[in-house]
Amino acid sequence: MKYTIIEGQHLKEMLLNGAYELEKNKEMVNSLNVFPVPDGDTGTNMSATMLSAAEEIKKIKDTSIQAVADAAAMGSLMGARGNSGVILSQILRGFSKQLKTKTSLTTKDFAMALKEGANTAYRAVMKPTEGTILTVARESADKAIEIAKSEVDFLNFMKKVYDHAIKTLNKTPEMLSVLKQAGVVDAGGKGLVVIYSGILKWLQGEIISLGNIEDKKDLAKPNFDKIEEIEDIKFGYCTEFFIKSSTPYFEGFKEKISDYGDSIVVVGMENLIKVHIHTNHPGIVLEEAVKLGELSKIKIDNMKEQHRTIIESEDDNVSNNDFSNQKEEEKEFGIITVAAGDGLTSIFKDLGVDIVIEGGQTMNPSTQNILEAINSINAKNIFVLPNNGNIVMAAQQAKDVSTKNVIVIPTKSIPQGITAVISFNPDLNAKDNEEEMLRAISKVKTGQITYAVRDTVFNDVDIKEGNILGILNGKLIKSGEDINKITKEVLDEMVDENSELITIFFGNGLEENDTEEIQNYINEKFSHCDVSFNYGGQPLYYYIISVE
Template sequence: MKIEILDGAMLKKALAGAAKFLEDNKEEVNSLNVFPVPDGDTGTNMSLTVNSAIKQGLNLDEDSVSKIALATSHGSLMGARGNSGVILSQLFRGFANGLNGKDTADVRTLAEAFKQAADTAYKAVMKPTEGTILTVARECGEYAISICKEERDILVFLKKVINHGEITLNKTPEMLPVLKQAGVVDAGGKGLIYVLTGAYNALAGIDKIEVKTPEKKKVEQKEYIHHEHIDTDDIKYGYCTEFIINTKYEDIDLFRNELSLQGDSLLVVGGEGLIKVHVHTNNPGVVLEKALSIGELTDIKIDNMRYQHEEILLKSELSKSNNVENKDFEKEYSFVAISIGEGIDEVFKGLNVDYLVSGGQTMNPSTEDILKAIDNTSGKNVFILPNNSNIILTAEQTKELSSRNIIVIPSKTIPQGIAALLAFDESKSVDENTESMKESIAYVKTGQVTYSVRDTEFNNTKIYKDDIIGIAEGDIIANGKEINEVAIKLLDNMVDEDTSLITILYGSDLTEELAEDLENYLSSAYNDIDIELIFGGQPIYYYIFSVE
């Protein structure tokens, strides 16, 4: 089989193959997390990003590779999740630019598109790090250019590029010591190889991929609806929570009964490896944690129904005005924060956050999720608090997609986000507040206590699966068998002579009694430091500490 020209139909098949192969192998990518903590989500983020991309590309009733690639690029941008997803969206963007104006593509055109993809991704990252997906993309692009003059068969060309990419991927531990120490290759780079391999397999007929021609959508007449006011206090369970579990667990009835204690409108269906869940609950963190105990989660969606109803009423009232588009902003500043956990939500609400986006480790929100949050605020200037290092790039993407003045405060943790909000002063200018909020982040140290998902060695310390581990500032500081024992070791390493306050956010898997035991110990051990205990309700992490 020989392919010298790639047309629109072939590109769609390649994209569908890329998405399927990455989806099939995403758990292997997730497992390449440097830390052995239960929040490896690179594969999931990349898969969700690609699926969003191809949804746009495959549904486009066009034959030119240029228009298909452009639609795919837009879909990836809106669906980008996590740092790896954002970088992948930039690769799609550069690839589309390389195919601009082309109805079909030959080897040379594809090589130039690969090179432009890597160049675009590098420009999108302020401080590119070698030994990551960027390195693999760059090497693939440069190698593609070097062989495109001598090779005309697209399949042979792709195979050579993938082989070179795998060689580069295997060198990433030599470029990043943290990868070598953990004994893994770069997860994002591995995901990119799966994307390219899936595209090759589809074109070569190794994987049978069928792409259906999209049906023409019928134009429906608008229906005007009058929304009656409902007292949101009457909504017993406020969060509509949906997700899919990939699992070998078979006792669906038992799992359904366990979830029935957490809310109503419960739907648990599936089998043969997949369980679909829908539930209205007041504590989505608990529901997600129960689901994580039996398998891996995908397609997570959490909506605050109280907010939704209030927003529908607001939009309904605004639509009565003839000048909705020209309406002045109601206030100078609005805040959007990424949050997970019932108690943490309440903390952010108490600090006047206008809109909360559910997300964090294992469930990074997409660019589109954050854009929707921005649209549901009424401030001229919108501050975004990602509160997770893996969400900062996603938040940055919204700047070019929104007409508002978007300011992303690079908060990497929940405590940093809280500190930034406390530093805000409404009487100050945007620039002054931005500076002071960013400065406040530097004065907060964050600690986290969770469990190990695999055996590993970190900083010459042997860590076993299910060990309790304490993490601070990017390092595993303590490990052991007891939660509070590890928490105390962690804080002993974080507290110094300047510490005046320790805030404890305890998670959904911890009893209040155990958290109070820790509070009492710390109050005795550090009698000159204020200790504050708050129910955070976060999944995965037993404790989140803020040390100031």
């Protein structure tokens, strides 16, 4: 079928096709991750982000262009995982913004939306790197604008855009030496090309379905304590709705409804505002909201009734899927961190962390996961420690949509996270604590011992699948066949005469007697340092090493 005009229902189906095409090809995208460690997850993160957009799109009954684009932007915003997922959500946000006044689309409209998507993504990244998804988004959008000047048929238009996106993707190794050395194209860029492929397939008449793929359990969930008493639920009605408004979103609305409840989330996107609140007076909240514009998709759930059902069915998992209720008076500080491994979770809890979100390597929590944790803590100031460079952007995005005072400390490893928590001083104010945490993490060296998932060359190190890898401060420095040998070599690089403390967390699958050789080596060679060996229980990494 020939399309010269795209309606809202068409756009809905195109985006769903793109999301499902990525889901089916996510492992292929994962395989392109330059770092040959078992936590390469660009495809997984981008797919989770797009599936979140797809779920939001499927919920809406209004299939106008604006409604579909806004739903995609909203879903991807809250479901964004990892840096690639956050960037993808920003592309969809810009795409939606450009289409806010459109009732149907020409190829020129679509091209301009792609361009605004690329521009929005570039603005969201502090230091954009060429040779990544950003480059593919920008160059394919520029080409789309050029093509649309003479091509009105969407199928021909999208074929040419897709071809140019592949051409740009194939140039990414020339832009980033690490890609060239590893012999791969950029994974994020490939993910975007796969989405384009799904859109193109829809135009060709191929409808993609996920078939009988089961919904996957969300592993990156906050570890909330189960609410045992119905009386603990202070505000009984979980109220959600959208406001379609021509009035710009403003902070005064948040402040006004804050008098009527808690667990407030107000996400504003141009002419659409999504509101979530726990309240005893949903009618009053709706009366305040209707002053701003037309309301849609109103949902009010009786949480006490839901709680009785949960208790009766003895389902311990359901309560983790909602915003937790604040049961105590507001305190000055709260701390959220991310970790994988029962030992690491216990260590953070013992250090006073309020919530440990299960995740990290391979399980990057979404913006929504982090926001749920933020809203579950009744504190004036909340510190978020991502403990992974691929989670920092999602944490920052959660901060941006939160109504609370959130401080993201950009910890990129477990050792940095633990050091940040230890340096926290409840007698200092939020600003001074932030400065102290940043100062403390800058002095931490992080070592990691893991294994390679494929043959490659990285940083001039020849790597074979199954090799033991030694990583220092995020850089791969050693490769070999013996865990103890590689661990010793990494320690030798990390420890110097100024080092005072060595802390090692051994992972899931290692017993304490497996670590004796490493313990003896450290005690003999680095006798000037205090040494601490701890069970971390982390997956994928035999050892995580901290040197200060």
